[in-house]
Amino acid sequence: MNGIETILSRKSVREFSDRDISNEDIKTILTAGMSGPAALNMRSFEFIITQKPSILEKISEANGPYSGALKKAKLGILVCGDIDKGYLGKDGYWVIDCAIAAQNLILAANALGIGSVWLGTYPEKAKYSALQKLFSLKSNVIPFATLAFGYPLDSTREIRDLYEVEKVHIDKW
C-alpha cells in the first residue's frame, strides 16, 4: 500500500478479531508515532501501551461511555502530553504534538492492516483526570488520546473520496 492509499483507506474500526498484534508491528507503530513534526522539536508526547484485557477494560471505563471498542481491542495506546516538555507549556503546542503522534500511530497501523479508533480524551477533564488517577500520573502529564487497535473483523478495504470542493478557498475566502 502506498502512502496515499494508507491515508485514504483509513477508517475507524471498533470490532476486532482475536488475532494478536506482533511486538515487531507494535514497535513499528510506535516509531511512526514518534516520527511526526513537533513544535520546536520538543517531542512532548509520551505513550502508555497495554495488551492486557484487564488494563484495557480499566482504561475504557475511565475514558467514559463511548470507549467500548477498547474492551474488544488487542492493543491500547494512551497518548499523553508532558506539558513541562511542550513548547510554550500548558496552553502551548503539546496538544498539536500529541495529535500528530496519534494520527501517525493510526496511519502506521492501517499500513500494516491493523484497524484502530481514536477515543476522545482531551480536552474532557473528567476523562483525562480519571486516566491520570488510573496510572498515578504526575499533574504535568495529561492523557490526550485513547487509541484502540486490532485486526478488523471486517477486513474489506476501500479507498474513500472525502474531497469537498467547498472547503477549498483559492486565493481568497
Ligand SMILES: Cc1cc2nc3c(=O)[nH]c(=O)nc-3n(C[C@H](O)[C@H](O)[C@H](O)COP(=O)(O)O)c2cc1C
Ligand atoms: C478527537 C476524536 C475523538 C473521537 N472520539 C471517539 C469516541 O469517543 N468514540 C468513538 O467510537 N469514536 C470516536 N472518534 C472517531 C470518530 O467518530 C470518527 O473518526 C468519525 O466518525 C469519522 O469516521 P472515520 O474515522 O471512520 O472516518 C473520535 C475521533 C476523533 C478525531
